[in-house]
Amino acid sequence: MHQIEFKDLVIFIRIAETGNFHDAAELTFLSQPALSRRMQKLETILGAQLFERTTRKTWLTSVGREFLPKARRMVEDFELSVLGIKDMASQQKGKVTIACIPTAAFYFLPSVINVFNERYPGIRIQILDESANHGLESVIRGDADFGINMAIAQHPEVSFTPLLDDPFVVCLRKDHPLCELEEVSWIDMEPYKLISVGRASGNRILLDKSLARDQVQLNSFYEVQHLSTSLGLVEMGLGISIVPKLAMPLSSASVLTSRPLKGQKIDRSIGLVKRSSTSVSPAADLFINILLEHWSVD
DNA sequence: TCTGTCTGCGCGCGAGACTT
């Protein structure tokens, strides 16, 4: 089955413009017979004659007149698309979409975005601040160019490049009795209500694994969906929480503080997640380069 | 007669099948 080619449309337009197969052939760098056959092929595919021709004169049929603006639009769209891709390829325009777990978005992105914007002001950035699982799905589906995610969120279709190890800490109000300790053990936490994130969360999976390994059961009293909510409840004095250090507020004015876990170390490895089967867009590649310049683990 | 289009024929190229 033959298909209409881009060149067939260009030829059709040139013949319509010149009213002449011979001149159209010159303009399209073909011999006249080759052009004539191309036109015949196009007419066969369309099942309609586009030109009436005699050996002296060529003119559009009613079908041809109707098809001409459509063909022009198709050629124009195609050319604009190619120009758009060229712009992107030359890295002056485009968009980078990053699926990033929220805590990492705060930590990694601002400095990288600053540098990126200075170097490539024409490229827009979209951040999908999503949970580890949703972020991974966005990368696999192609909704995001790449992701910044936890090592736990891995998949055969993606590659993972570690950027940072983020230890879990105990999040406390500054007036909490446990603040007197330099490090906090599981036993120290037993009397207090624990605020934890939902079981689907990647952070929760890591924490539960450690608790199971050490055969410890904490008083998990409140369950929330987001780390930011658990920080809010700690702030209100409702309990304590075990969170990744990156989730802790940066401001010293905050009523919250943290203490390392005693004896056991729970780390989440955060890194760059990319689809392994396809290459990223030129714009995304530039962003990744700057990200790795800033955060690459040597 | 001149000029433009169509058609027969052969050539070259690329893709896929087949062999070593």
Place this chain on the structure above:
DNA sequence: AAGTCTCGCGCGCAGACAGA
């Protein structure tokens, strides 16, 4: 994996044809 063969497709050349 590399080399060879086959087939289909598009091309140009040359000549036929037709209208002004």
